[in-house]
Amino acid sequence: MDRCDLARSETRGQIIYEMHIGTFTPAGTWRAAIDKLADLKETGITLVEVMPIADFPGRFGWGYDGVDLFAPTPALWNTR
Numbered sequence: 001m002d003r004c005d006l007a008r009s010e011t012r013g014q015i016i017y018e019m020h021i022g023t024f025t026p027a028g029t030w031r032a033a034i035d036k037l038a039d040l041k042e043t044g045i046t047l048v049e050v051m052p053i054a055d056f057p058g059r060f061g062w063g064y065d066g067v068d069l070f071a072p073t074p075a076l077w078n079t080r
Helices: 030-035 037-042
Strands: 018-021 047-050
Touching: 030 037
Parallel strands: 018 047
Antiparallel strands: none
């Protein structure tokens, strides 16, 4: 897919929430974040920007790595 084919949202007039999946909920998972999207909408948030996620060594971390900024970290979808 060409980047030009991606849909863009108009940012003028939007209330943007920059979300870090790992710290947005106590569980820190995509599923837990999805379950809380209605709460953001209730507060007036109209657009969610997900912060970059990346794989990292160890069990905890912010998920940033200069090698591949957009590689999902397994910690964010761990269902244990």
